[in-house]
Amino acid sequence: MKTIYLDHAATTAVDGTVLKEMLxxxxxxxxxxSTLYTLGHxxxxxxxxxxxxxxxxxxxxxxxxxxxSGGTESDNTALKGAFLANAGKKHIITTKIxxxxxxxxxxxxxxxxxxxxxxxxxxxxxxxxxxxxNAIGEDTLLxxxxxxxxxxxxxQPIEEIARICREKKVxxxxxxxxxxxxxxxxxxxxxxxxxxxxxxxxxxPKGTGILFKRNKIWIDALMHGGGQERGLRSGTENVAxxxxxxxxxxxxxxxxxxxxxxxxKLRDKIINGLLKIPKSRLNGHPTKRLPGNVxxxxxxxxxxxxxxxxxxxxxxSSTGSACSTGSLEPSHVLLAIGMTHEQAHGSLxxxxxxxxxxxxxxxxxxxxxxxxxxxxxxxxxxxx
Amino acid sequence: MKTIYLDHAATTAVDGTVLKEMLxxxxxxxxxxSTLYTLGHxxxxxxxxxxxxxxxxxxxxxxxxxxxSGGTESDNTALKGAFLANAGKKHIITTKIxxxxxxxxxxxxxxxxxxxxxxxxxxxxxxxxxxxxNAIGEDTLLxxxxxxxxxxxxxQPIEEIARICREKKVxxxxxxxxxxxxxxxxxxxxxxxxxxxxxxxxxxPKGTGILFKRNKIWIDALMHGGGQERGLRSGTENVAxxxxxxxxxxxxxxxxxxxxxxxxKLRDKIINGLLKIPKSRLNGHPTKRLPGNVxxxxxxxxxxxxxxxxxxxxxxSSTGSACSTGSLEPSHVLLAIGMTHEQAHGSLxxxxxxxxxxxxxxxxxxxxxxxxxxxxxxxxxxxx
Numbered sequence: 001m002k003t004i005y006l007d008h009a010a011t012t013a014v015d016g017t018v019l020k021e022m023l024x025x026x027x028x029x030x031x032x033x034s035t036l037y038t039l040g041h042x043x044x045x046x047x048x049x050x051x052x053x054x055x056x057x058x059x060x061x062x063x064x065x066x067x068x069s070g071g072t073e074s075d076n077t078a079l080k081g082a083f084l085a086n087a088g089k090k091h092i093i094t095t096k097i098x099x100x101x102x103x104x105x106x107x108x109x110x111x112x113x114x115x116x117x118x119x120x121x122x123x124x125x126x127x128x129x130x131x132x133x134n135a136i137g138e139d140t141l142l143x144x145x146x147x148x149x150x151x152x153x154x155x156q157p158i159e160e161i162a163r164i165c166r167e168k169k170v171x172x173x174x175x176x177x178x179x180x181x182x183x184x185x186x187x188x189x190x191x192x193x194x195x196x197x198x199x200x201x202x203x204x205p206k207g208t209g210i211l212f213k214r215n216k217i218w219i220d221a222l223m224h225g226g227g228q229e230r231g232l233r234s235g236t237e238n239v240a241x242x243x244x245x246x247x248x249x250x251x252x253x254x255x256x257x258x259x260x261x262x263x264x265k266l267r268d269k270i271i272n273g274l275l276k277i278p279k280s281r282l283n284g285h286p287t288k289r290l291p292g293n294v295x296x297x298x299x300x301x302x303x304x305x306x307x308x309x310x311x312x313x314x315x316x317s318s319t320g321s322a323c324s325t326g327s328l329e330p331s332h333v334l335l336a337i338g339m340t341h342e343q344a345h346g347s348l349x350x351x352x353x354x355x356x357x358x359x360x361x362x363x364x365x366x367x368x369x370x371x372x373x374x375x376x377x378x379x380x381x382x383x384x
Numbered sequence: 385m386k387t388i389y390l391d392h393a394a395t396t397a398v399d400g401t402v403l404k405e406m407l408x409x410x411x412x413x414x415x416x417x418s419t420l421y422t423l424g425h426x427x428x429x430x431x432x433x434x435x436x437x438x439x440x441x442x443x444x445x446x447x448x449x450x451x452x453s454g455g456t457e458s459d460n461t462a463l464k465g466a467f468l469a470n471a472g473k474k475h476i477i478t479t480k481i482x483x484x485x486x487x488x489x490x491x492x493x494x495x496x497x498x499x500x501x502x503x504x505x506x507x508x509x510x511x512x513x514x515x516x517x518n519a520i521g522e523d524t525l526l527x528x529x530x531x532x533x534x535x536x537x538x539x540q541p542i543e544e545i546a547r548i549c550r551e552k553k554v555x556x557x558x559x560x561x562x563x564x565x566x567x568x569x570x571x572x573x574x575x576x577x578x579x580x581x582x583x584x585x586x587x588x589p590k591g592t593g594i595l596f597k598r599n600k601i602w603i604d605a606l607m608h609g610g611g612q613e614r615g616l617r618s619g620t621e622n623v624a625x626x627x628x629x630x631x632x633x634x635x636x637x638x639x640x641x642x643x644x645x646x647x648x649k650l651r652d653k654i655i656n657g658l659l660k661i662p663k664s665r666l667n668g669h670p671t672k673r674l675p676g677n678v679x680x681x682x683x684x685x686x687x688x689x690x691x692x693x694x695x696x697x698x699x700x701s702s703t704g705s706a707c708s709t710g711s712l713e714p715s716h717v718l719l720a721i722g723m724t725h726e727q728a729h730g731s732l733x734x735x736x737x738x739x740x741x742x743x744x745x746x747x748x749x750x751x752x753x754x755x756x757x758x759x760x761x762x763x764x765x766x767x768x
Contacts, residue, residue, distance in 0.1 A: 238591030
């Protein structure tokens, strides 16, 4: 049976060109980038080349890019690092629909004496920039608002929010894990102070990410040690991973426009097809939405049962975010956009990627209604 | 020109078998280990297999192994995690010769209100267990002492030290980055509570490490988020890296005894050969020493010049630790064993590994004396 992978927001397969670029750095070019001999210099050069590739994608300077082990580490570094380096200001503003890497980090900061405002979002998952402006006070240190939501795909007006922050002299961080390499980002034009991104969401390897940090922003390190990454992130550089991330960023930049348009068409075909199912609704904004994101709820259905039955048909999908799978709590994002616990349990997320074809979409549009029918017919509570 | 790599303490090339094992997890088996479908299950199983392979090497339970991005993260997690989870006890004991990942983390803990004792070592770099016992007080939370030193190769009496800690109900952590997979470790028999290890020192990929944490020990997470690794280490699992580390641990276990004996013989051949050079001395313990570690000082020589000239002859070597290369400060380890600043600058570290041959040793024993002669003849200060 063919696998139809529709969980690109969780992770992606490494692109063949990316892997090819990485391979020499496992074997022949394995040097530690911090050493003095030629083998080490080659690794250093490879790391710096990747830094440029990544900087270019978001219009940053290469020395504003810091390699980490992934999006979670970048988020933790940005928030804890800002909090610990700025003892005078204790207030952070974020939203109720952030990724757990932000929300759980905020919980930690609260335990350390910080104060966090979790902003509401509207029914489409949009944060009102005015609510950010209203929440900013004398002791506000940082605003952290994700660029696009990992579950419902809603894209936030971060340019407007960041402008407000810059005017009020408050740091602005964005978790761009879902948008980096997928929709345009210009950190200069958009007044972004810090940005988190991850390699494995854009066909690069797992275990590598970046924190972009504007040169005028000062934060503490999360990890201390040998002083790599100009003291912000100690630990031997994951050279092969970094090389892969760099190449993945380069490819993403080339493909962004055409692939975005292609995915958007397929996405809307799925959305329109699935909304024909009775008592279904689209979660997230209808147009301000990631090109590859579909999130639909079906009344009377358990999302988890749906994912398992789709798996039987070779389709990889998710309900809630992959990161919180295993938990019985309904998605905090779906609750935040006003759904009931019951409604939130019945959501299906399908996230498209480069290998998603029109044929796959046809297959999905046949499989999902059948499964919804079957699950509803088995349900004791379902009434049409 | 052939490259003779003698910097295995800095990093190693990924073993061919290890890389082969990793490859499917970049492409075909790329699933996120936290997802519900088959592709995710395969990744989950691979991660758990690796956890068993690693646990076996140190006689731990698989659920006591937590994957991290490397030794630095493991050290940071152990120390900061213990400090933050135990508000009542503020005192940590370590040594003056730890890796920067421990020393810089201790500096951070001091800034957060902790108190740290940095124990002296003797001229061979050995910590006296009695000095640990003497330093333990009412508010001592944790003792962290490296298993073997990365620069001078001295192996510490950690079994004796850990026994003292267990008796006094103080946590014991060891940075075993240089010994894991190279000399026997039994966390149960040795009363170790926490242990850090890294993949890329044992022919596994960079960017992966573990923290072993005994089940009865409670620490805070360093990174918060999706709750992976049972809440201790959030972030999408680096499946390929973890698979590689697991395989590397399995191979290391098989080869440990024979390879250790082989390296020890070559090591002693180099040591005895180089000590024939006038005004040279061995740094570190003559016998309680890592099988692959040579560290020798030559009076009147700059270590860095030596490394660069050896590079011209295709030999990869180091002076001080690779992690602090680029700094002009002499090695804190060499200062701690009683060397002057001048002596400490003149040290050469050669660390052997699986591909080091008797022929390589012959080449080194010819090259080093020539370079020492040349550098001394160029030196304004050198007097024989």
